[in-house]
Amino acid sequence: MQPPLLSRRRALAGGAGALAAAGALGSLSGCAAPATAAGPGQTLLRYWHLFGGGDGVNMQGMLDDFRAGHPDIALEASTLQWGAPYYTKLGMAGAGGRAPELAALHLARLAGFAPGRLLDPFDLDLLAELGVREEDFPQDIWRRGQAIGKQYAVPLDTHxxxxxxxxxxxxxxxxxxxxxxxxxxxxxxxxxxxxxxxxxxxxxxxxxxxxxxxxxxxxxxxxxxxxxxxxxxxxxxxxxxxxxxxxxxxxxxxxxxxxxxxxxxxxxxxxxxxxxxxxxxxxxxxxxxxxxxxxxxxxxxxxxxxxxxxxxxxxxxxDCHAFVLPHQRDRGGATNEAAHTLVAWMLKHSVAWAQGGHVPAYLPVLDDPAYLALKPQSEYRTVIDDVALDExxxxxxxxxxxxxxxxxxxxxxxxxxxxxxxxxxxxxxxxxxxxxxxxxxxxxxx
Missing domain, CATH: 3.40.190.10 (Periplasmic binding protein-like II)
Structure with missing residues (x-):
């Protein structure tokens, strides 16, 4: 993902220090969306991501479409500062057990997020009920989302x-x-x-x-x-x-x-x-x-x-953008189901996400005529089987x-x-x- 040039430069320039300093939290406000109130019969779903620029426009459009089709879910999406500041805030939220229901994470950074402590595992049976299964992904990318025998990340794409x-x-x-x-x-x-x-x-x-x-x-x-x-x-x-x-x-x-x-x-x-x-x-x-x-x-x-x-x-x-479940002390119930529902919906509608250049990780989309019609995006789609992620x-x-x-x-x-x-x-x-x-x-x- 490439966010707006200047913000990316600021984030990367202070990468190491931002990770180490808890005091950095004072500068992590990013562009967070205003708090969303769940109405009668609605489930509140909080989602943190780091998508700015063209990525952000595509993401916002997809989230708006999700809201329109899921009136029972009150989706609160917050865009935070890209890079090290985002990961510092996400890690500290998970450590405190007061994290959002869903977040975006680069797949190659999963090892640093202590699956089982800073992240919670996905319910694979629930994902299957929603039409998302292991065989719908490239084997190597799916397995990179695993730790201690459980699935802690579900890939959205590779970039x-x-x-x-x-x-x-x-x-x-x-x-x-x-x-x-x-x-x-x-x-x-x-x-x-x-x-x-x-x-x-x-x-x-x-x-x-x-x-x-x-x-x-x-x-x-x-x-x-x-x-x-x-x-x-x-x-x-x-x-x-x-x-x-x-x-x-x-x-x-x-x-x-x-x-x-x-x-x-x-x-x-x-x-x-x-x-x-x-x-x-x-x-x-x-x-x-x-x-x-x-x-x-x-x-x-x-x-x-x-x-x-x-x-x-x-x-x-x-690397790959992926979905993760930041650790919550009381994860479960309707809010957790809503998080899985958003993940499945985003994967199945990732033709819209591919417009920004990313290659969808959900394999059925790679054969979708709407995706194949995207040029030159679909010209390099076979790279999905040959990506080299960091160890x-x-x-x-x-x-x-x-x-x-x-x-x-x-x-x-x-x-x-x-x-x-x-x-x-x-x-x-x-x-x-x-x-x-x-x-x-x-x-x-x-």
Whole structure:
């Protein structure tokens, strides 16, 4: 998810400190909706989420439709500040047992939320009665929502790293076939495509975020291509370092070569990378799929596809928006049923959510003609089976210390301030420090 640029930057810039400081609660008011009063015969359902910008517009429209179809549920939806502040407030609410009935959570952050203490499990029988079952989801994504034998998160979508391409530039460079980007196979083939684009325009063929105070795209680049090579950053339980030096260096050295050869813009922040691609002379842009609305609004002739398999498999770095049940001392009854009802309804109506670029996790929607008609959103839907989520650790996932700290390290490889080997050494040192640091959320395990 990509909220409005400025708010995202503020949230990420203070990520680590906001997580650790209980005093941060004073600044967590966000954009909370006014309190909703349940009328006679209604059940109050409180829902916290962190969706702003285009995501927020889509979410609000879906919630309005839910209200119209469920007059027996008084839905109070609150939009809170994205990033670390949101997670601090959610964790403290769960620790106090006075949390809302339902909340959104990035799936890769589940491990940090102490399932069983800060979160309550879903009632799978109740979800089944509402038409939502395990087999309706990609197996790996569904299982990432499990802990201690129970289901603590139900995925709404995946939001992967994708490849945007400017169709007119790619046509001029001979990179299209039938109006779509021709298949790219391997690192050398991708470099050749960038060279062809540069020859056609005189500009570097690729732009993506390479620097900034909270620059996370270099981490997403590395994570995608390193996952393609078969490597993992942490052990499967998220408790030990598993970074493979040879695989990591292969990826970092390749990225360094792209910049050194002038095939990729060297120094550009997030907003600048959007502006460069919007300028219409750069063939490719690597980013999350959430910028689809930006480029549609400007009228840029573009499309999107999965990240090519440069180092083996077709993996792409991603996270997933998911629903969770924050811990309540007296969870159950009508309010808990209402929470499950909203989850099932949102999943079944997630074509509307997909308009913002996210790939629905509820598999029946991927075959819905209304979803297939969304272009270019449906062009990269097969990535749902190949997403590379962070290993389960409290410091991983969207807006996490892992993304911020390793993004800063790998930024140096792209800007030329670090060698690939130096970056690898520093990344391993920071990962060891994170592994040795206790989870600061109240009530959470280390």
């Amino acid at each position: 992967p790293f994708v490849l945007y391409y400017q169709t007119e530039v790619c046509e001029k460079a001979g990179l299209l076939s039938g109006g779509r980007l021709r298949p790219i196979s391997g690192a050398d083939d991708f470099a050749d495509a960038l060279r062809a684009a540069r020859k056609a325009t005189g500009q570097p063929g690729l732009v993506t975020e390479t620097l900034g105070p909270d620059c996370i795209t270099p981490w997403r680049l590395f994570s995608s291509f390193y996952a393609q090579s078969g490597g993992t950053v942490l052990s499967p339980d998220g408790k030990r370092l598993a970074l493979d030096d040879s695989r990591a260096l292969r990826v970092l050295e390749y990225l360094a070569r792209l910049v050194e050869e002038g095939l990729m813009v060297r120094r550009v922040d997030y907003a600048g990378s959007i502006g460069v691609f919007n300028g219409g002379k750069t063939a490719f842009h690597l980013n999350g799929e959430w910028e689809i609305t930006t480029f549609k609004t400007t009228g840029l002739p573009f499309s999107m596809t999965r990240i090519p398999a440069l180092f083996g498999t077709a993996a792409a770095q991603a 389960p650790a409290w410091f991983a996932g969207s807006a996490s210390r892992l993304w911020i700290e390793l993004g800063a390290v790998f930024s140096g490889v792209l800007t030329g301030s670090r060698s690939p080997r130096n970056a690898l050494t520093e990344a391993k040192a920071r990962l060891r420090n994170l592994l040795d640091t206790r989870n600061p959320l109240p009530g959470a395990a280390s």
